[in-house]
Amino acid sequence: MAPRGEQDVLSGGSRGVAPQPPRSAAGRLAVAIKEFVLVAAMAITLSFVVKTFLIQPFFIPSESMESTLVKNDRVIVSKLTPGPFPLQRGDVVVFADPGDWLPPTPVTDAGPVMNGVRKALTFVGLYPDTSEGHLIKRVIGLPGDKVECCDDKGRLMVNGVSIDEPYVKDGQKPSESDFSITVPQGELWVMGDNRGDSSDSRFHDPSGNGSDGSVPISLVVGKAEALVWPIDRLTRLGDHPDTFTKVPAAGVITLGRATPSGEPETDGS
Template sequence: MNQTERRSRKLGWRFVVLAVVLVIAGSAVIRSCWLDVYYIPSESMEPYLVTGDRVLVSRTDYNSTTIVRGDVVVFDGRGSFAPLNSGQGPVADAVHTIGVWLGVAGSDTVYVKRVIGVGGDHVKCCAVDGRLEVNGVPRDEPYLYPGDAASTSAFDVVVPEGKLWLMGDHRSVSADSRSLLGAPGGGMVSVDKVIGRPLRILWPFERFGPLARPTASAILPVPPAIQKDAQ
């Protein structure tokens, strides 16, 4: 191999490395600002989302639209659902972070749940017929996992302004706001902790498709929903 060929091959590898770096950097910017991908690690949102789903999440939807009862939100659980300081060591944490970024591992601090109550709502379990009550009105929940009760644990809460009461659709296996009633914050999650809204299942292929928001008939009309402040 002559010197010209060596130089050409070296330049070729440099272009490949530069292209890879640019793709990774561009992907990081997109995922931190507009769209991200999350892996669903548990059964808590079945049948809407199942273990192993990879979902595309919009980070900007709630900057211009309101968070309403029935919405499914992806949120940062640190300070509410997850401890502020967690980790298994720098190496294990680094490997796990890479897995989360690649969409093959679930995050220890990011959760997905359904909004049951917004600021000002009075949420109670349960009515005489076993349904949840929101502002004194029994609520139908067509998204519940087949055979599940609305809740097997009683609660009676008023959601503060700027907070959300969140529950999984598979109530019998979901650790959610009910599990944190005795903790600081009482199971409420700040609206500012919402990362975004799941838009579409990307994988597995047989489940590929859009994730619809709740219809107007699924949302009790009082009081009005809240809007997440633009970041």
Template sequence: MPTRSNRVATERRGRRRSTGAFIRDILIIFVVAILVSFLIKTFIVRSFYIPSASMENTLQIDDRIIVNELEPGMIPISHGDVVVFRDPGGWLAPQPPVHQNGFGAAVDQVLTVIGLSAADSNDHLIKRVIGLPGDRVACCTADGHVSVNGQALTEPYILVPPGKKDAATRSFDVTVPKGELWVMGDNRYNSQDSSLNQDLPGRGFVPIDHVVGRAFVISWPTNRWTWLDDYPDVFRGVEENQK
């Protein structure tokens, strides 16, 4: 028969094995969670924060949004979509480097990898799609509206300062080339958008392959949680008028 000391030793070894197995399982779960989060962030959704007022009042500074990366790769872009895209060239001023201590930089890097932070938000822009390839987009009508394929848009989402009526600060009359977009911020008098970048080599157009994805929800702060509308009624019928 085993002695009492042998039983105690066996119980201790069992507890050590149980503790070791528990720690191992926790580490495996953690690594799997990181991997799944990384894959989701890389191929499906991604988080960005809003660094400017160009999309007010739809989006506020420091809002965090979730972006569907399946658009435009698998899902076509539509009129009214709010999209995140890389700078087509010269739209953004050079950004000063952000200095962090070693620990802060490491934490931010981990959060970026798993999609809970967005270290490169300042290198991207977010605007609303007004013109798709083939559309004729112009501003402004006698009433101050943007028109798409000759149809004036009544845009409930835009912010125009008191005393102003035009839905853009610069006039334009363009046809969107194949593979590109015409985009505008909702805060029309404070937005580096297509209308303000007509003099650059890209003539204000955004290549579709620069689009990271479509923003579909405000995820933070919690009191701002809401789905982002693409306002289909605003653009209803513009495709039929395309020549």
């Protein structure tokens, strides 16, 4: 007769533990549904957290940023700027309408079910925001900057330094209208890359001094980091630091006329 311990091993388990009966098909289905719901809930929660604090997709609603972005492109916007990372001249930013910049937008009705699904997916970040109530432009002036149009070569000037802007749409001038403004503290001067067809800071500044057309930084949703759709145009959106590298800090104005290289040309005195 085998020892008691050996009997336990040969029987396939510890003494007193009965083998579990196999689950029925209905039981397996219930477990699978439970696991699916748990995974879906985790995915939706994670997506909502990412959309709220890190990144969010947006549709491009107009032609104002051509040729960098065209209508119906989709971009990924980082919500870490402004925040842990500061805004810089040249950044492409998405911001809420400061007030009457946008005309009333007709709501596309896809039926109650699809409208609800789209709103829910947009809320949790699984569907790109349609950009209704938001605009996308490029930062040209930071708080305290003096932005002017234009020098004798038709270029914008920031703090007295002329800048060459490779992102401006081919065939467009840096600005059709002359202006000279100082960006208020806590705000930004923004312009579209399609300068001839962009209702930007220039066109919302009736005061002519920057106080009306500048955008409060508090309205900035984030910085557009990458063009992600259509896939054949997938690219990172640069801030063109070379354009602004010679521009002095806000509040510092160079003397004399800017040369083509961007260096100020003094009068020799």
